[in-house]
Amino acid sequence: MQATHIPTRSELVRRASEIIPVLQEHAHWNEEHRRIHDESIEALRQAGLFRLRMPQRYGGYESDTRTLVEVLAELGQGDGSTAWVAWVLAGNTWLVGMFPDAVQNEVFATPDVRVSGTLSPTGKAEYQDGGFTISGKWHFHSGSLHSQWSLMAAMSTTPEGTPTPLVALIPTKELEVVDDWNTAGLKGTGSVSSVARKVFVPAERMLPALSILQGQSASKQNAGVPIYRSPMVPAIAAAASGVPLGLAKAAMANFFQRLPERGIAYTNYARQAEAPITHLQVAEATMKIDEADFHSSRAATLVDTKAESDDTWTLEERARVRMDTAMVARLAKEAIDILNTASGGSSIYSHVPMQRIERDIQAANLQGMMHPNTNLELYGRIRCGLEPNTVNI
Incomplete structure (x- = not known):
């Protein structure tokens, strides 16, 4: 039941990067059929990405949060929906590790279980x-x-x-x-x-549910494993930030892919790349993506550091992870909005990834764990000395 090889973070990120073309190929199909294409699911399986948060004794990798964020950011550059599903499956697989060991034996008897x-x-x-x-x-x-x-x-x-x-x-x-x-x-x-x-x-x-929220595991064999010492909401929220970050990077890549062939309609700019407004748009979007990367990294680092040390979480730290995730979503949306606006009327065709990326980031910003207004209010309440208005912290 032991894994013969535990991939490094860089190896797992490389595997995720290598399957981006497969995810891109099926992204439009996914939208039309409202589900992930079987070939994309199989690509995730072959890359070992369903094992990220599985216990090592069953062949899993017990990957830390930073690894999960970076992998999801790669997948998001292929397809936001696929990255989203990968995040959900990873989070729930991790939660199974808090159940009694006999239950884990039953679930993880299936290779690459989802x-x-x-x-x-x-x-x-x-x-x-x-x-x-x-x-x-x-x-x-x-x-x-x-x-x-x-x-x-x-x-x-x-x-x-x-x-x-x-x-x-x-x-x-x-x-x-x-x-x-x-x-x-x-x-x-x-x-x-x-x-x-x-x-x-x-x-x-x-x-x-309250035991899971507090990271109180019923597993004896996972008791000393760092990733199982994290409370649920900070761990899952921090990981979630990889999805909007990947979408923002996908938007930037798509923008530059189309840039050499584009002018600006109803102007004398035959080449969009020569227009000062384009330079400002690219610079501002780049800075927002860099800022999103900072918040994503800070959240993941805090979760992993706390897990390793097994130190007690403060309310402010818990709320800050949710706030960081919200800021990633908001900044990614702002960056994508800029790049979408700069992409012109031709970008509304369904074969152009930009319009799908724009819709996906809008939807991601409405999810409760990422919603900027909800999470910034929560963080502000605690900074002001008030009690949180939720148990999901």
Whole structure:
């Protein structure tokens, strides 16, 4: 069960970079069919990228957050939807590492297993001898079309009558798919809704949501592994920043790819590259991408440093990771908006990646864990000495 070779960060980033052409080739198909192409999923598998957050004893790499961010930033340069799904699958695979070891043995018996999920507690869990019966409907179930297992949150009631959220690990095939993913952006993620109708889940495949939020693992074998000492929200939020960063870099690459052949309509600039406005646009977009890279790097470094030292997190540190992720999303969007504006009317054709990148970054900025307004407000509250207005920190 031991991995024969643990790739270095640079090797994993190189593998991700090498499959960018495959992801680009299928990006338009992904949008049209509202799911990731099987060849893109297979490319991720062959590159070993489903093993990033899997325990080493099952052949995984136990990669740190910085590695995950850099890999996702490469994938985002190929296709934002594919990078998004890779982020979700990596995060949920990591969460399985907090379940009891016997449960991990069952899940990770499948090579390159994929685990999706959504932790909004919109389901209901009712106690039954030996476990719980789960019913409910969950939206935004990214990765479910490609996963064998799903982590779904549901509300239960303690013996004292107190509502409490639980997380259930369910075989994805036991959930019904609601084909409702008709969206403006990140169309290729296939983030359909899922329904459970009285699905029985054994007690060992249930964990309190608050334990997961605090990084309290039920695994004995993972107890000393640094990546499993991180609270959930900072770890997953920091990793998420790789996706918008990759989209911004993709926009810049696409802009320069088209630049030599473009003029500026209704001006005497036969070559767009000679216009001062182009120089200002390129410089400003570049600086915003550099700033986004800073926030992404700072968030990942904090998560990894805390995991290695096992130091206690402060509220401000937790909120700052969410704020950093929000700033990556906002700065990436601002950079892409500049480059999209500079790309002219011809960029609205569906075969031009810029228009897809623009829609994807708009959608990414609306996701709760990345939403700039939500996360900057949270950070500001704590800086001002107030209590957080959420448990998701």
